[in-house]
Amino acid sequence: MPLQPIDPKLDSRVEHRSAVLNGCTYHYLYGLPPGRQFKATVFLIHGWPDLSLGWRYQIPLLLDMGFRVVAPDLMGFGGTDAPKAPPNPINLYGYKRASDDISELANQLGAQKIILGGHDWYGILGRKLTLYRHPELVSHVFSICTPYTAPHEDYISTEKLAQGPFPQLAYQIHLASGEVEKIVNSEQSIRQFLKGLYGAKGPNGEYAFDPKKGVLAENLPTIGESKLLNGETLDYYVKEYSRHGIHSTLNWYRTRKLNWEEDLALLDKKIITAPCLFIQATYDSVLTPGMAKGMDQKLPNLTRGEVAATHWALTQKPEEVNAIIKKWLQRQGFDNRSSL
Structure with a gap:
């Protein structure tokens, strides 16, 4: 029998919790496996425009495998604070700050080591956290759709990327412009x-x-129903996004130069030795398969997987994604006898 996704309204498998992390309040989903004894803690980081509930098909798998699961709403999303920037600094929406907040949440939960999973551009956070804190905190990393890009010395703007090798990234210019919230x-x-x-x-x-x-x-007024986000789950997303509006979530697209500046401290840490899993969605129109070439040089312990899905592989092909994650975790030694 396939695992049932987490219900957005009420589900006994998870709790809706909050924590103050470096001065900001975060909402997160928290789940313990049957018996409440866990072998390791998995943090799940959602993408845009998603929420912690974007992992609703993967959380049951991980709980069933005996993991404790923590899935936060990132800054500006859902039940997490959405500080206005300005007057607050935009680095509240940067990768280093997010890494610090994830680290603090792990500390508050008593997790000395975590497995970190990410989707979309926020899959980058898993790799960033290993660079900032590895090997003290992150033992393993898995990413769906997001290829690894090592820190680099020269700044490349989104405009330059869109005009050059990656025209499919031009949408980020629009998201950062201030026009979308209008x-x-x-x-x-x-x-x-x-x-x-x-x-x-x-x-x-x-x-x-x-x-x-x-x-x-x-085209927005003409849009019909989605097969991937509908019913009570869509209602939940609409309610959560209505808390702050969409502006705060778009701040993540206004931090490219800031992220580059903060990454300059990591230029000597380009190689991630922790075991990594990358799952490519073959029909992703943004994070295309060609962007993932050459990753093996910087990730010596890389395992690759592939699903015939669009960018929303987590919910479009959950059984296939789950099977790859499960097999990889088992190969890392996380069977019924292992612990971390």
């Missing part, structure tokens, strides 16, 4: 936006999102 500014527009980002189309095949352009405002 479009997505009500509960109804948030609903249409989320449906569109999760694959729904209009009656004539209209898309709500184009990687080379961004959010297509003119």
Whole structure:
């Protein structure tokens, strides 16, 4: 019998918790396996525009395997604080600050080591945390869709990347521009936006999102139902995004130069020796398979997996994703006898 995803309303397998991390309050999902004895702690980091519940198909697998699971809403998302920047510094939405906050949450939960999983661009956080704290905290890393990019000495703007090798990253320019929050500014527009980002189309095949352009405002009113985000789960997402609006989540796309500046301290730490798993979604229109070439040189303990899915592999092909994660964890020695 396949594992049932976490119910957004009420599910006995997880608790909705909060913690103050370096001055900001975070919401996170917390789950213990049957018997409440766990072999290791897994942190799950969601992407954009997602929430901790984006891991709703993977959390049951990990609990069933005997892991403790912690899945936070990142800064600006869902039940976590969304400080305005300005007047607050934009580095609240940077990778180093996020790494510090994840580390602090692990400390508060008494986890001396964690396994860290990430999806979308926020899969980068798993690798960043290993660079900032490895091997003290992160023992293993797995990432869905997100290839590894080592810290580099020269700054490359999003505009330059989009004009050059990666035109599919031009959407990030639109997300950072301040224009999207003018479009997505009500509960109804948030609903249409989320449906569109999760694959729904209009009656004539209209898309709500184009990687080379961004959010297509003119198409949002026509968007129909999504197969990947609907029903009570969609209602939950709309409610959570309505807490702060979408502006705070877009701050993550305004920190590229800041992240580069903070990464300059890591130029001598480009190689990650911790065991890593990378799962490629073969039909991802943004994080394309070509972007993952050459990763093995910087990740000597890399295992690769692949699913025939779009960017939303976690919910589109959960059984396939789960099977790869499970097999990898078992190969790392996390069977019924192991502990960490």
